Amino acid sequence: MKRVLILVARAWQVGPSRVLPPTCRYAPSCSEYAIEALGKHGAIKGGWMAFKRIMRCHPWGGHGYDPVP
C-alpha cells in the first residue's frame, strides 16, 4: 500500500507536474512531502498527513517551509 502511494506521488512528479506551470506554495512540494511522510510514518498516517498537506495547498492555505514532522 505504501509503495503504491509513493508510486502515485512519483508518477505525479514525472508526469503532470513536469508539464504544468509551477504552483508549489510550500517547500518541500506536496509530492516530496508525501513521499517523505509515507516513508517515515507508513501508509495510513503518512497518507493522511499527505492528504492534509494537499488540502491546505490552495490560495487561502499556508505557505513557506513546511517539512514532514
Place this chain on the structure above:
Amino acid sequence: MDNQRNLLLAVVLCGLLLFGWDAGMNYFYPQPKEPVPAEAAAGAPGDSPAAPAKPTREGGLTDPAAIALEERDLETALKSPERVRIDAPELAGSIDLVGARIDDLTLRDHRQTVERDSGPVRLFSPAGTPAQHFAQFGWLGEGVAVPDAKTVWTAEGGPLAPGKPVKLSWNNRSGQVFTIDLSIDDDYMISAKQTVGNISGRPIVVRPFATVSRTSATASTSTYTIHSGPIGYFGDGVDFGTDYDDVAEAGKISPDGAARWIGFTDIYWLSALIPQGTTEVDADFRSLGGGVFRADAIYDPLTVPNGRAISRTTQLFAGAKDADLLGDYEDTGIAGFQNAIDWGWFGVIEKPIHWLLNQLYNLVHNFGVAIILLTVIVRVFMFPIAQKQFASMAAMRAIQPKMKAIQERYKDDKPRQQQEIMALYKSEGVNPLAGCLPILLQIPIFFGLYKVLMLSIDMRHKPFALWIHDLSAPDPAHILNLFGLLPFTPPSFLAIGPLAVLLGISMWATFRLNPPAADPVQAQMFKIMPWILMFVMAPFAAGLLIYWITNNLLTLAQQSYLYSKHPQLRAQAIKDKEDREREAKREAKAKS
C-alpha cells in the same frame, strides 16, 4: 544550441510516439486485414459468422457480409407464423413460440446511426443469426418431460404490451403443465412468471431457469475505463472484471457471491436477468463456442407435490442504460442496477455532472450548449482562486525591492535563495502561487466529464451545431482531406479536425499567459505541449474538446478581466516580458 538540440529531441520523440503507437498496436494486436466476405455470405442461414470483426465503440455488426446475412436471416426467421408480437412504448419485436424465446427486440427510441431515419437499434436477434442475442425461459428436471428448444408453445393474448400480458403454455401429456406469463412495462422490463403445475399423481422436482445468450461479434469495444461484456451484481457489488475472452478461456465462470442480476452489457445497452426477490440462484457465464456466450440464472430445485403449482418470476431487462431509468429500477429493489453503467472510481463526481448536464440540456435543448454552460459554472466556482492569486500578485509588487535584494545576495546559492524567498513570502503573508489543490480538483472533473460523455445514453447522437452531429463521437471533419473533398480518410493519428486545431490554438494562448519556466527544457516543453495535445485529444469525444476549448477561452477572458482590474500588474507583466526577451537576446548573442 543546447536549446535547439532539446527541441529537436522532443519533436523526434513526439513523432515516434505518434507513429510508433499505431505501428506498435498493429504489431502487438494485429487485426485481420479484411474479413472474408464471400465465405460468410455463402454460408447457409444459421451458420455462425466468420472471424469476428474489430469491435466498434457503439457495437453492432461491422462486416458487410455479416450485415447482409443478418438481414436475410431476420427476414426468414421473423416471417414464421409461430410468433407473438411485442408492442410496447420503448420495445418492439416478437416472441418465438418455438422454444419460448424472446429473440426479436428493437429499441423504438434509439437509432442505429446519427441519421434520424436510420433503423431502430436491434438488441435481440434470433439464434443462429450473425447478431444472435436472445433470452429463454425453461426448466431442468430429471424424470420429467420438460420443454426444450424445439417445444412449440401455445399463446394466449398478444401482442405483448403494458397491461396486456401474454400467457404461453405447454402440456407435456404426462401430468405436468408448464406456463410462462409474460408482461412488459413502459420501458425495458419484461417479467416472466414460470409456473409448473403437477397432476401426475406423484411429486416432481424441477429447476426453473432463465438464460440470455449472445454473440460477442456485436459487442462494443471494452476499454480500461469502460467495460463491455459479461456483467452482473454478485455478493455486494457489480462485477466489471469478466471479459468475453475470460469466459471463452475458462468455458464456464461462476462469480462468487449471491447473484442479484446477471447478463451482458455494451457501452449503451444491457440485457440482464433479475431473479425473483432474494431467491438463491446458480448464476454463471458459459462459452458455447463460436463466439457465443450465455448467462444463466438457475433456481434451486423445487419439489412440486401432486395437485400443486409452483412459480418463479424472473425479470428481463433489455434496453438502453439510461441512468435515471436504471436508478428507478434500483429503487424498486434491484440491487446496484444503476451501476450497470460503468461509472468507475469517479462515480461520485460523474453522477452530479450527469445530473447537471441533463438539467442544463432540459433548459437549452442542445447538449453542446449545455456543456459550455457547465464549463462556465465550473469556472465561476474556480474564479475566486484566480482572483485571490491576482490580489497576492499585486501585493507582491510591494515587496519587490526586498525580493531583488535577496536575489542579489544569494545569487550563487539557488536553494538558499529559494528558501529566503519563501521566508519572505511568509513574513509578508503573500504567495503568488495557487498551490496544487485547484489543479487536483480539476482533474476529476475533466475525467468525470469524459466518462459521462462516453457512457451516457442521453448524449448518444446528440448534435451541437454546424458539422458536429454527435457530441459523444470524435470530430467527424478532417483537415487533411480538406473536410472530405479529397477522397481518402487520413490515418487515425493524423485525423485531426477543426475542433482539435481550435484546442491547440486556445491552449497555446493560455500557456503564453504563464510566466515561462526557468528550466529551458521545460520552457521548450511548454511550447510544444499544445500541439502535442492537439493530436492526442483529436480522437476524443467532440463534447470533451468543446469543454476544453471553452475552458481555455474562459481562462483568457478571466485573465484580461483581472488585468483590467489591476492595471499596474499588466504593466509589470509587459515589462517582465521585455526584460526576459532582452535577456534571451543577450544570451544568444553571447553564445554565437
